[in-house]
Amino acid sequence: MTCMNLPDWNHLADRALNGERLDRQESLAVLNAPDDVLLDQLAAVYRLRRHYWGNRVRLHFLLNAQSGLCPEDCHYCSQSKISTAKIEKYPLLAKQEILSAADRAAKLQAGTFCLVTSGRSPSETTLDRVIDAVREIKANYDLKICACLGLLNAEQAQRLARAGVDRVNHNLNTAENHHDRICTTHTFGDRVETVENVKAAGLTTCCGGILGMGESPDDIVDLAYSLRELEVTSVPLNFLIPIPGTPMSDKGDLTPRQCLRILCLFRYLLPDREIRIAGGREVHLRSLQPLGLYAANSIFIGDYLTTKGQAALQDFQIIRDAGFEIENPGGNGAIHAENWTEAGSGILS
Numbered sequence: 500m501t502c503m504n505l506p507d508w509n510h511l512a513d514r515a516l517n518g519e520r521l522d523r524q525e526s527l528a529v530l531n532a533p534d535d536v537l538l539d540q541l542a543a544v545y546r547l548r549r550h551y552w553g554n555r556v557r558l559h560f561l562l563n564a565q566s567g568l569c570p571e572d573c574h575y576c577s578q579s580k581i582s583t584a585k586i587e588k589y590p591l592l593a594k595q596e597i598l599s600a601a602d603r604a605a606k607l608q609a610g611t612f613c614l615v616t617s618g619r620s621p622s623e624t625t626l627d628r629v630i631d632a633v634r635e636i637k638a639n640y641d642l643k644i645c646a647c648l649g650l651l652n653a654e655q656a657q658r659l660a661r662a663g664v665d666r667v668n669h670n671l672n673t674a675e676n677h678h679d680r681i682c683t684t685h686t687f688g689d690r691v692e693t694v695e696n697v698k699a700a701g702l703t704t705c706c707g708g709i710l711g712m713g714e715s716p717d718d719i720v721d722l723a724y725s726l727r728e729l730e731v732t733s734v735p736l737n738f739l740i741p742i743p744g745t746p747m748s749d750k751g752d753l754t755p756r757q758c759l760r761i762l763c764l765f766r767y768l769l770p771d772r773e774i775r776i777a778g779g780r781e782v783h784l785r786s787l788q789p790l791g792l793y794a795a796n797s798i799f800i801g802d803y804l805t806t807k808g809q810a811a812l813q814d815f816q817i818i819r820d821a822g823f824e825i826e827n828p829g830g831n832g833a834i835h836a837e838n839w840t841e842a843g844s845g846i847l848s
């Protein structure tokens with residue numbers, strides 16, 4: 500600790516590089532640090548980000564392939580059975596619509612196409628139709644596919660793996676302690692079990708959380724520790740968008756600086772993992788979005804599940820202006836700047 504009783508942020512980064520996990524007191528110090536050391540924290544975690552990911556930003560594109568009509572009661576979600584939010588509700592999209600979205604993802608230079616359906620877990624018919632669409636996308640595009648279909652048993656995960664799905668998203672969402680306050684229709688343990696089934700099927704895992712749901716700093720640390728223990732591959736961090744009509748419409752009181760400290764903590768605790776600034780980026784980080792890239796190495800381009808994202812051209816500008824590069828879909832280099840311009844012709848609004 501320094502004379503101000505704050506840790507030496509660079510020393511913490513050195514230890515994270517050596518594989519050490521920050522202890523609880525150090526983790527809380529990251530979250531509770533005063534605003535005037537924020538740039539020091541970002542500079543320190545940027546060393547980790549640069550070590551593992553260089554200056555590349557990985558783009559993901561999300562399709563809400565089935566919206567609303569969900570029997571679960573996740574309090575943050577506009578698609579739940581207890582939500583009265585005015586959202587579009589529709590059953591699984593036709594294959595052609597899913598393929599059109601994959602085409603848009605490819606044109607936007609996204610490396611990963613995230614196919615999301617609402618619901619507790621997929622029916623046989625839904626799984627069959629998703630698998631059919633996945634096979635066709637894989638045959639036509641150089642895209643990784645991440646499926647987010649709710650709770651999965653071992654057999655469902657294996658079927659997705661055989662179909663060519665690369666990754667499955669299933670978030671822990673929050674700390675085990677806090678989970679009962681955000682959902683009562685399934686448990687934290689159910690979520691962990693799905694992640695274990697996905698890993699056992701040989702798929703990579705996309706698993707993160709939602710911040711701003713009334714959790715304590717200790718809960719945030721617990722969530723990060725759980726994700727580290729589960730050895731997840733990719734960590735989407737959502738900042739709650741308090742949607743009117745959901746029980747959490749009065750939550751989500753985050754400042755851009757708090758969001759940045761949370762991103763710093765996750766980079767310290769998951770130094771070599773893909774950390775993505777997910778939903779709520781525009782709403783909560785606002786003008787500080789570029790600073791988030793010093794901790795995170797990935798973003799969603801385009802819209803979120805039931806809320807709009809900013810124009811892709813704006814994201815491209817942020818990345819370029821801050822001196823970062825877009826990672827190519829293969830994940831092994833950057834896209835040449837002229838190709839960004841090409842992607843900008845007509846499809847970036």
Ligand code: SF4
Pocket residue numbers: 569570571572573576577578579580616617618619649
């Ligand atoms: S998060 Fe998923 S499971 Fe929960 S209510 Fe929303 S769509 Fe249903």
